Amino acid sequence: MIYLIRRLMKPFICLAFVLFGASVNAQVVSVRQIMDKMESYKNFSYRSVNRMKEIFTNDTVTQQNHAVFEKASGDKNWGYLLNIETKKENDQFTSADLYNGQQLIHTDPNDSTYQIQSPQMTGYTLQSTLPGRLKWIQGRLEKGLSKVVKTSDTTINAVDNYHLIVNIKDTLINKEHDYSYVHLYIDKLSGMPDCIIIRSRDMSFGNGATMYYSETRYSDYKFNEDNIDIASITIPKGFHPPKEQPALPKEQTDLLALGSVAPGWTLYTADGKKTSLTRLKGKVVLMDFYFIGCAGCMLSLKPLNNLFEKYKGKNFIIASLTERDSKQSVLDFEKNYRLKYPGYVNAADVVKSYHVKAFPTFYYIDKKGKIANVHVGYGDDFEKNATAIIDDLLKK
Template identity: 50%
Template sequence: MSYLNKGFVRLFACILLVLFSIEANAQVSLIQNAIDKLEGYKNFSYQCIEKTLDYTTDTTTKQHKDIFQKAPGDENFGYLFSLETQEIGKSYHVIDLYNGQNVISIFPDDSAYQFADIKKYAMQSTTSTLPGFLKWLKGRPEKKPSEMGRDTAINGTFCYHSIFHIYDTTINKEHYHTDIDVFINKLSGLPNRIIMREKVPLFGNVTNYYVANQYSNYKFNQENIDIAAMTVPNGFHPPKDQAVLPLLAPGTVAPDWTLYTTDGKQLSLAQLKGKVVLMDFFFIGCGGCMASLQSLDKIYGKYKDRNFVLVSISNRDSRKAVTGFKKNYHIKNPVCGDGADVAKAYHLPGAPLFYYIDKEGKIANVIFGYYDDFESKTTSLIDSLLSK
């Protein structure tokens, strides 16, 4: 390479470095400006519509109403807060309240409340609120290349557009990434919309994740905001202790059930009598359940042509939801949703839970949780049951 060409390459590299520095500084400036604006008020509130698409083909929608009150002397958060979350179409409604003394989760639908550990809550909720997320995001351009996107209009509001590349790698020719798009209102300097798109390896599978937060109705320095005086409403009670029933013992006749699989076919335990049955109780998003998918797929592949049936039953999710889940994760065995009554009959304490049913319809064994030796134990159990 000639001296002239080498000089051109160095010049081009310097220009790219300068441009990257300018864009990174512009992003930090926009985020810092938003942080400064929020911190400049004695209190502020906003509403947020959160739409999430992760393990299924269904979109989950939540409404948030968050109120923050500055508390300069507070060492835990620096704010007092009331964070209200309600999931549309489901009976999930909670208000997390921090009044400077306690973190209290209030459940209006059940007239119940419970106290949370402040330190654990602080660690888990660092990026779950807008102020915390902005502070976390501010340092990202220094860690990964990011860029300024084209200015755009959202619902008639003109916005700056910053793109943050949080994670980017290639594994076995598969491209994994996490990208965050932040749209800042040009007039107010506050976030209008934040979108995260993610493709990551998870327990041997590929998970695509999308979440969009639409912010609106910002209010500042409102009168009569006194979060320190907020506490548990009158008449509310701690969660009622629910008796934990023992798992059904080996030798017990397995309770019959009838459900519909994702392809609309009716399936009952009675019609499976004479076969060895593995009942896999799960719910979408459960960590142990996700970890078990690869092992279950191998077990199904090994025994599908023998006198064996593997049925996965969700106690929390609808048939529509598990249909999308099955498609996304290429699950081959029958999957049923709407299994709350079945879970109750089998004394489900949590998930994953695996019941092994012999050819006579009796419980042969049960395993609660997923462990590294699950596949080998299950293979041994099935071989033994098939040989009888």
């Protein structure tokens, strides 16, 4: 399987599917009752505030949503038309996602543009809504794959709540606790969720733990409103697709030719150590273009660590380069995943000079400073192929 990610794709999407792609059972009635309540109305809306710890860093992102759902019995895919308006931490309206029964349309009021979203993004957005999350849980419950445990009742903002915990996974990987839970807090009076919290500790990437935390608080529920305008779930008048960017000349987009001289660079590691490609001449260099959070980049961590250990002291260097991640983010990342090879920051010019358009991209530089090989994306046989290439280059 090949893993690569385009530069503009949101990194956190990759793990969201992992967290929601597992299983759950029991307390079916409680979740079903919430769904039945929502499905009994012709329309409903709510406001939500989501605080999420970004998956592979310690940064926290806050997002406010106002979601409006119009029941659409003829829509077999979802059952609703919807309009989700999004605000960021500064309370500025940033975008709206519209589902018209066929497509998810992302609109940006800043430049009056709209984009038809991919099936992957459509599925992720719909599943992230309150009905989407409940449908996912209910589906797992009906399959009897795991359990929902009712724990002690609690209070949120002076409101009494039932507290249900969905145990998605709970196991040990190399003696490390690997788990994911969904906490449902349900208002006893209204029967609607006040809060959903997702906690996860994942041991699938690198040699460290990936900690995930997402807290969504729901409020201002409204049902069967007369002022819901179905016309609002359409592309706003005057909006247009983004203007196509002029195509770059072929010589600026093709990967560098094998045998050509590798463009020089001088960069600093996250802890301030300066290195240049010129200083590495006489060594085989594996340049790993990555960014924190892309699926293929994360899957390559263990193999890269293995390669570093295997070729330690043998005229072989790994240089991981990121154009977008801050020094502190990289330092935290390297510490958490116990990376043994250096990561270089502020590499935008190098990304450009090596014509990198997708991540991860791996360039192999021979002892003479020439391009010996290049691969885009991560495959399950990455370490095996890399070993063969490096062995061959070290012999020359």
